[in-house]
Amino acid sequence: MKKFMLYAVVAATILLGLAFTVKWDKSDQNEExxxxxxxxxxxTNPYIKDMCKQHNLSYFGGGGGFLYNVENINIKFISKKQVDIEQARNFLITCSEELLERINTSDKIRPYLDHYPFTKKGIQLDICYFDQxxxxxxxxxxxxxTASNGYVYYAVFDHKKRELKTIYKESYQDALKIAQxxxxxxPFASRISIKRNNKKT
Known part of the structure; x- marks a missing residue:
């Protein structure tokens, strides 16, 4: 009798757990x-696909800030090239400006952007360089x-300490001017940036 009661309690617990699980999953699926x-x-999806195809990159992850609107967009790629600071700068700026151009020329997303034109402060783009x-x-x-919050960072990897070490930092605007x-x-985003700077001077 005791064994029967024990089995009954276990069975009831499992069924109750399944009921809560189904309810939770259903709630997640219905969330808009x-x-x-x-x-x-x-x-971002076509952008990632195009960048990977055109530049032989691999997508490494992404995300952003989307709590109430489009506050920032983060994307990370992997490249198997060996580059110095100048080459890394030119490529990073090229990819960043392409992303900004696509964002700023989209009529659908414009009302939901945290700021328009969307600028370098709204994106974080990482290009990680791996060997074969x-x-x-x-x-x-x-x-x-890395292009992040209006700055560009260049890092090397210390294989002994197993960590990245930033060796140079510059403003995104300075990096953009050098790349230009x-x-x-x-690109579109660059033209907007230059027009604004000219008005201030």
Missing amino acids: VPIYIKYADSI KRTWNNPRFIAQA SHNGNL
């Missing part, structure tokens, strides 16, 4: 995704270039 997140995905064995590049080369000196065709 905000429209501005869908619009952000409609921009999928480990961080030799310290002679840049291991990671190598390319006269300015």
Whole structure:
């Protein structure tokens, strides 16, 4: 009799747990995704696909701030190239400006942007440089270039300490000007930035 009661209690506990699990899963499935997140995905998904195809990159992760609107967008890529600071800068700025151009030319997402035009302070883009064995590049080369909150950071990887070490930092605007000196065709976001700077001077 005691064994029967024990089995009954265990069975009831399992069924109760399943009931709560089903209810929770159903609630998650019915939760509506905000429209501005869908619009952000409609921009970032093709962007990621294009960048990977055009530049032989691998997507490494992403996210952003989407609590009430599109506050920031974060994307991380992996490259297997060996680059110095100048090469890392040119490539990072090229990818960043392409992302900003796609965001700022989208009429659908514009009302949901935290600020318009969307600027370098609204994105974080990381390019991680790995060797063929999928480990961080030799310290002679840049291991990671990051555009974040209006600044650009360049880091090498210390294989002894197993950590990234920032070796140089500059403002995004300075990095943009240097990169533009190598390319006269300015994307949409760059033209907006230059117009604003000219009005202030």
